[in-house]
Amino acid sequence: MARSLDGLVLAPVADQAPGQVGTLTRFHYHERDGEVWAEYAGGDVVRGHLVGTRAGDRLDFRYVQLKRDGTTSSGHCVSTVVELPDGRLRLEEDWEWESQSGSGTSVVEQLGRSDAAPGV
Template sequence: MTQLNLDGRRFAMVSSTASRVDPDSPTRFLYQEADGVIWGSYDGDTVAHGRFVGTRRHDEIELSYVHVTKDGGSPVAGRSTSRIEPLPDGRFRLVEEFQFDGDDTPQVSVCEELPA
């Protein structure tokens, strides 16, 4: 696997079982990483502003997240575990299994790293 460090890498959601992904305005994520600690922000599609924090061990990420939606609803929170997969061109794909707090239905999303 290409040297694994997510610091400064940007990703865009390409699919999700929780909702339709708007291809013209997908949710975009900015990852920061130091010493195995992961944090960052996200917005786009239905999300006005979101934050996440967690850890990375090898090619697995565990996060907690919270965001507010563009429709002004209550904050949405949850937890996720992502598997980092290398793409042939050196970018990364994140395959995430997540659950919203208060909902026992597991969901899956896929994000791909945006070109530099």
């Protein structure tokens, strides 16, 4: 199993559709005893939260977010934790909205300390 996500900051490697997470979004992860949760914000997302579980290198979580236009949305995501050659972690994600139509894939990667925006 890859190392813990606890205390790590991750960001998408590419922008999604408008109103969704993008390269300006920062995820601040926490992990303890198989539980995983994160706060996120940036870009079109004012505030977001995710909560779920980890079994080995598989994450299974639900997310909810408030967007800049004042709307909220929620969904489900299953991710695989991958360790990159440089030691950083990557999450390869399959997600689906539950509050609206749509699904897709995305990749988020661990940032270095200088890349993480403060105040989330």
